[in-house]
Amino acid sequence: MTGLSYVDSGLSCDTFNIIHVFSGNEFEKQELTDAVRHFRKRNLDFCIWVSRENLTPQVRACFEALELDIQGEEVGMVLDLDDYEPIDKLGHVNIQKVNTREHLIQYAEVIARNWNPADENVIRYYETTAALYLDTDTGIELFLYLHEGVPVAGVEMFPSNDEVAGLYGLATLEAYRGKGIGFALMTHALNTAKASGYKRMILQASEDGIGIYKKLGFRELTNYFEYS
Structure with missing residues (x-):
């Protein structure tokens, strides 16, 4: 075993x-x-x-x-989508589903720029795995937020099984934080998950994000610890 x-x-x-x-x-x-x-x-x-x-x-x-050694700690959370009422936000019109290699590279660059300097490994990772992320049969969906046509935020949604989806890597470039962009991405993903028939959404939350997730109906399940 x-x-x-x-x-x-x-x-x-x-x-x-x-x-x-x-x-x-x-x-x-x-x-x-x-x-x-x-x-x-x-x-x-x-x-x-x-x-x-x-x-x-x-x-x-x-x-x-x-x-x-322990390097970090995050909270594992779950949302019962039967209890979630879809939220319409004006910002949803700025969200692009990643379905081309060009969009995928733009998504990768946004994620990479959340490190200073930008982490080139992140870009190489998405270049290497492009075929997987663009294969609709996997059920993975990447969403990219465009502010005046410029990619500034992204999030990944992936299936755990037929009833459970996970959210990963919600990230907004520093200059665009505090404008509701992350909340728009989050609610767009939740709306999509519920419309797709998922029953629960799971994620790992940093301390800064717990309040927002609770506002949306997420509840705490456990804590996850990172060692390296």
């Missing part, structure tokens, strides 16, 4: 190289040791995500033995 999974993007970027400990009870020390060694041997940055329930004493001890 296995208690973790990991993804190697081939890039030295902890945004895309992720080890996920999803079962602390089925966790084996050697399994995590091998995953960590994989990235260290290749000299690639990586991170580990684990929920509060799965951060068992055994898992924590293994992290310490591998000299892994």
